[in-house]
Amino acid sequence: MAASATANAQPRPAYDPAALFAPFDMGQAVNQYRSSNGLPGPAYWQNRADYEIHASIDEHGNGHGPVLTGSEIVTYTNNSPDALDSLWVQLDQNLYRENSRGAFANGRPQQGTSEGYVLDSVEIEQDGHFVAANHVVTDTRMRVDLPALLAGHGQKVRMRIAWHFTIPGEWGGRMAWGNAQAGPIYDLAQWYPRMAVYDDIRGWDTLPYLAQEFYLEYGDFDYFVTVPADMLVAGSGELVNEAEVLTAEQRRRLEQARHSDATVMIRSPQEIGDPASRPRQGGQLTWHFRMQNTRDVAFSASRVFAWDAARINLPGGRSSLAMSFYPAESQGNDRWGRSTEYMKDAVEQFSRRWFPYPWPAAINIAGPATGMEYPGIVFDGIDDAGKTLFWISAHEIGHSWFPMIVGFDERRHAWMDEGFNTFIDVYESDDFNHGEYAPKRDGEYAPHGGNPVDEILPILADPSAPPILSRADTVIERWRHPVTYFKSALGLVLLREEILGPDRFDRAFRRFIAEWAFKHPKPADFFRAMESGAGEDLSWWWRGWYANNWQLDLAVDRIAPAEGGGTEIVVASHDRLVMPATLRVSFADGSRRDYRLPAESWIRNVSTSLFIPAGQTVTRAEIDPDHRLPDRDRANNARTASAAAG
Structure with missing residues (x-):
């Protein structure tokens, strides 16, 4: 740089x-x-996409890796004033195809490739029945033609899609699977075909996915994940079938955590692999999650997870649940043992400062897809520890506000979600544990x-x-x-x-x-x-x-006797940008005074003057004395008065 x-x-x-x-x-x-x-x-309007999704993980896969198989019904509501003749769907797994646009945009060979989404069926509901729909796949987008125009102002259509794909290894980046010391962890995101946004600015926004994150519609999600019975699953939203997938002791501990400001262990590192920590051995279990008013969901699954949780206290007497899932090698208070403490504090402070957290859980996952965020769940690194784990955990869960609550278009304006979130991180670092x-x-x-x-x-x-x-x-x-x-x-x-x-x-x-x-x-x-x-x-x-990328250079150009008596201090702009600034004036009697110069000081001219009345002898003047502005040349910020000034 x-x-x-x-x-x-x-x-x-x-x-x-x-x-x-x-x-x-x-x-x-x-x-x-x-x-x-x-x-x-x-007259602001926004379309809506509600999902019912069923998915399962086959660890044995197809010879190229583990496979996720799924089906979904999307209820799409057209709240726009326009009649639509087609729907556009995002197929982000196609990024991993050998000839994807993203592969070429990255300017280097991909570390790994897959076949992307294999679409088993694409159907539209017509007269109460699902029928095959004409569709065209272009890179990471799919156009689905409708049999009749979908009128605006709240009319709905239902679409059913079945698919499967090979889960990318650690080269998947934002979503991946990889091995902890005791076994695999599956971080699943961009795992279902997702509706593109139709908005008042561009109509269908169909930018191809080049790995620059997302732009998504809001809705409610009801989703089911089937995995081997010895696995734990952490998913966005609320787990609604605890009795089917958790032991009685785990349910008791989880209820304790809902009322505890201290972290409660739901499954300890010592219990990983203990048959008694799962409700049954052999076969499969289906985990059922529900999340309302969200633009996306993600989940993680593994048999090597420890799990802990604590209550999040929210404005208005509401509460949520901070949770962390991590393998045994990540345990310890210098590592992931404080993850839930970090998540709890970040969500509480962001809620206090900016906007209340809206969802039932905030989950931190230690796995192969590091430093990535989804609504209510984030993926961080198995080896993260200490201040690094705090900073990345706070940053990733901070994305719940930008762009998960405030729905920025990350594909076009990444500076909004990343910059806004990094901004609120600054104050969270100050807030946490008295600035630890x-x-x-x-x-x-x-x-x-x-x-x-x-x-x-x-x-x-x-x-x-x-x-x-x-x-x-x-x-x-x-x-x-x-x-x-x-x-x-x-x-x-x-x-x-x-x-x-x-x-x-x-x-x-x-x-x-x-x-x-x-x-x-x-x-x-x-x-x-x-x-x-x-x-x-x-x-x-x-x-x-x-x-623009303009620079700032404010300077004290002159301290001189003013006409009619007193002292004139001239502050000039030597580059293209100005900012409000403090001018500190020192006097011969040892006193000093700060004067605030607004940006408009330079709205008509390259310089502005401050007049000090006669009777006060100026000895020195300095612009931005506390070093708060990005001034490119600080050598010209201060000037000492000549003997004649005063």
């Missing part, structure tokens, strides 16, 4: 106030669906462990760094964390701490979350919501930090 010598040698661009403060085109018209205040409009792991330093926020406003400078100085508002698929790996996570998060920190202040920021941000919960906001909606909610025209900030 270091700026190249060539880049540093280029002449600095001059500050142009007219360019920075010009009106900012947000690229999205205001209409009855999306209001000028950045909130859903009076503060400040946040995990390779996403201040990657090298220094002051974040210094860490960002090489990124801003590098002409090859993309702006935040780049399409996610175009951001190469070199810039994915520095820009999508770090710069986006730091932009919100600066907006909260330096531009708006916590009172104005928090109220506007919380309102944005609450109004867009379980809906689909776009970047323009966020920009408008923050401006309207905070009462501030932020065009200059969106342009300089988000639409």
Whole structure:
């Protein structure tokens, strides 16, 4: 990320106030669906997809690996004003095909391949019966033709799909299976055909899956997972058939955990492999889960899991359940023994600060698919420990807010879910156990462990760094964390701490979350919501930090006697971006005073002047004395007065 010598040698661009403060085109018209205040409009609509899914794992597979087989009925509700002649379905497992678009987009050979989804049947309900539907598969998308137009304003259609696929090994990335010391762990995500989004911006949003995460409709899920009886299954949502899949002792312990702030062991590491820890030996068991108002579900299955849990205390007297599943080698308080404590605290604090957690459980899985999030369940690493486990656990469950509650389009705008989530991580690190792991330093926020406003400078100085508002698929790996996570998060920190202040920021941000919960906001909606909610025209900030990669360089250019007496202090902008800043003025009597210069100090000119009345002798002036701004050249921030000043 270091700026190249060539880049540093280029002449600095001059500050142009007219360019920075010009009106900012947000690229999205205001209409009855999306209001000028950045909130859903009076006619906002959103389609809905409800799922009933039955799936099973065959560990022996087809000679190429274990196989997941499933069938689903999707009840699709068209709340749009449009009549639809087809449905579009996402087939993300097709990413692993040898000739997938994602394989070529990655620019390197895939570590492993599979046949992707094998579709056994695709049917549409017609006159109360399911009939074969004409369908066309294109890479990771499928168009399913409807026998008749599906009218809008709440009309429904049901689709039934049966499929199977070879479960990717550890090369699967976001979902995979791999071996712990005592046996395999299966992390299943992107495991069922999922409805594409039809929205008011693009109609069907059919971007191919290039491994840049997801954009999904909300609905209710009723799903059943059949596995060998000696396995435990952890799934998004609520386990509704405990009596069939847990022992009496495990049910007793789980009920204890629902009322305990301390972690309760449901199955201890010592009980892994003990026949008494399963309700029966041999054959299979079906685990039944239910989750409401969610955009997705995922699950993990293994016979080598230990399991613990504790109550999550939520606003309004509500509660949820923090749970962790991990193999024996991950036990211990320096490792996964504190995972549930981390999850509990993160969900409680995020709920207190931003928006109440809506689901019955928050689950952390130690397995092969590391650092990945789904509604109510996250996948982390078997070897994660200490502060690394805390940071990654808090970050991944933080995705419950962005994009699981606030339904961002991750495939186009990864900076929103990753950056917003990294932003809330900053405060969770401060909150947890009186700052035990503060400040946040995990390779996403201040990657090298220094002051974040210094860490960002090489990124801003590098002409090859993309702006935040780049399409996610175009951001190469070199810039994915520095820009999508770090710069986006730091932009919100600066907006909260330096531009708006916590009172104005928090109220506007919380309102944005609450109004867009379980809906689909776009970047323009966020920009408008923050401006309207905070009462501030932020065009200059969106342009300089988000639409461009502009740098900041404020300088004290002059301290001189003012005409008519007193002292004039001139503060200038030497680069394209400005920010509100503190000017600290020191006086000969040893006192000092801080003056707050708003961004509009430079709205007409490259410099602004502060006048100190006669009678006070100025000895020194410094802009940003507390080192809170990403100023590229701090050598010009301070100036000492000449003897003539005063």
